[in-house]
Amino acid sequence: MPRPGVTLLFTALWDVCVKRDRRLIGHSSVWALPMYAAALLALEALGQRLRRWPLPLRALIYTAFIYQWELTWGAGLSLVGACPWDYSAFRFNFRGVVTLEYAPCWAAAALIAEKVVIKNTLRLRLELGKKTCTTGQVIRNAQTQTNSGWSKLQHVQRGQVIKNTLRLRLE
Secondary structure (H helix, E strand, C coil), X not given: CCCHHHHHHHHHHHHHHHHCCCCCCCCCCCCHHHHHHHHHHHHHHHHHHHCCCCHHHHHHHHHHHHHXXXXXXXXXXXXXXXXXXXXXXXXXXXXXXXXXXXXXXXXHHHHHHHHHHHHHHHCEEEEEEEEECCHHHHHHHHHHHHHCCCCCCCCCCCCCEEEEEEEEEEC
């Protein structure tokens, strides 16, 4: 499932293609934050179960999952008058909360989530601790940190204790 920022981009590009509106004015809702965050967690768990299945079948299952997710959220938010989307104008919609016209987009979004977002998120590791470094270690660590996206260590001297380090790194 796309994140809210991606939703802004998607809706802006959709309006360019469908309505010929070149202003690139996207729209989203604060409801998108918990909806997409929870969907990504659920999609990650689903992907772990399906990881050995063929790609086209996974795409189909992910798309069905997204439709179920969107239908559930859309129906629930509609009950309280807070549904931020309305697909009533689409030919293949169901009660205005889902539409089949988005199926290719949802399949692509799910596969991008699996292959890029979830894959890289699962590689993140959190390190917490204290470390005394030699100069050689600091140089190696600084290079490793730069290559894997960490910030550089600057002017750390031999024997200096780096206290309470908290780092996020990719493995």
